[in-house]
Amino acid sequence: MLKDDMIMKAGIIHILDSSMAMPVLSDYPIDLGSDLCDFLKAHIEKFTESDDIKNCQFSDLSDIMPIIRDCTPENFVDSSKLLCEKLFQIMNSNIDIPPADVAVMVFSVKSCDYLAILKLNYRTSYTHTTRQLENGNSNEIILHKSLLPTQGQKLSEACVVDLSTGEVMLTEKKYEVNGEKRLYFSELYLQCHAPLSQKSKLDIVTKAVEQINDKYYGKDDAERRMEVKNVIYQELEENGALQVESIGEKVFKDSLEMQEAFSEKMEKYNMTTEVVEPKSQRTIKKFQKQHLTTETGIEITIPMEEYQNPDRVEFITNSDGTISVLIKNIGRLDSK
Known part of the structure; x- marks a missing residue:
């Protein structure tokens, strides 16, 4: 409305x-x-x-x-x-x-x-008040407990x-x-x-996907996390909704065991046939970018459109098990 x-x-x-x-x-x-x-x-x-x-x-x-x-x-x-x-x-x-x-x-x-x-x-916050004294006004800041x-x-x-x-x-x-x-x-x-609200349903689906993914791939596999997030992002962008019945197959397409684990979690919430249709951009905003942080404190934010383009971003697994993130074809680099 x-x-x-x-x-x-x-x-x-x-x-x-x-x-x-x-x-x-x-x-x-x-x-x-x-x-x-x-x-x-x-x-x-x-x-x-x-x-x-x-x-x-x-x-x-x-x-x-x-x-x-x-x-x-x-x-x-x-x-x-x-x-x-x-x-x-x-x-x-x-x-x-x-x-x-x-x-x-x-x-x-x-x-x-x-x-x-x-x-x-009511919310609590500070505001001003004025008292009239014998020789003029006295302005003070007070804690007000009934602000709207x-x-x-x-x-x-x-x-x-x-x-x-x-x-x-x-x-x-x-x-x-x-x-x-x-x-x-x-x-x-x-x-x-x-x-359940649409936001609650989306949170349940994404949390279940995250838990299953972490169980089988581990929490430190950033590239796999991005792949999962990208599948959900594409579903929301192209269809405007998540079909719970099919999203498990798309996210865990290479593992029947993981698909079954996802279905079991959805059954617990009676959501196996649900269609999750968020309408607010604020709700799906978290899927539009991926935030990465290295153990040394380096932070990288990658828009999902750029992640999908191999000419822009590439994840490289090195022989010693470390990961390199290659950002390509940069026309301008700004510092903030």
Whole structure:
């Protein structure tokens, strides 16, 4: 969802500071023409356009969905209070969940209406304050513990609900609840089952490939690591996705044993037939370059396009077992 496509219809801010006994709930919506709306739209765009997003549906037992469906213009304020009161109850019972301001919004994109809940966790930083003394002002720097995230900062918990279909897009983070790490935002608050995000799926696939490769080739085989990374990079560049069923065969094409080991790992995550489709360039950025460091501290960064060109880069295994990296046909060498 792009912020320029969003038309804000209603918004309100509630203060859920779990260090206090009660939430501070607002009785008035925000000014829709304020800079605050642009700030909130930017956060909606940031998390809905990322690969951290999860798509899910409310369970039949969810007591949040009826409140969301009842969040009409006539009772928007009261419904938003109920949504935040339920969230505060969970926060107040689990001290590991950080305090926050919560923004509840109704907006439309291309004639479809959505409700957003953004949990703006407090961050601690320094700011200035001025005190008026008898002979003038005294400027000081103080540690402020209730600053909101910046516009470019990633939110830990947020969701957008399609009001026509009930589909939920969310991002979340685990916190300790009753002694164990849980995804409280989806499991306890929204009461919906959230599958893995595209980023999590990609991380699982790449970690499994790395573990198997290290087991059979060792962690010090830099050239083999680059070959593996190049296969994944080419799949993402050419197809925009990874077919889990076939990626093991392509990465470990010379070893049936390694292919079977990869399949076993994917079965543990119920991902054998998954298609991983990251949409954010930030997610796949790590595959675009290979960073190498020698034992003497020399660092080399090789773009994957250059790695694929034998006229640019060549790895040479010497007779004594050492490796030489030959960088060819350099037109200009810059020093930074």
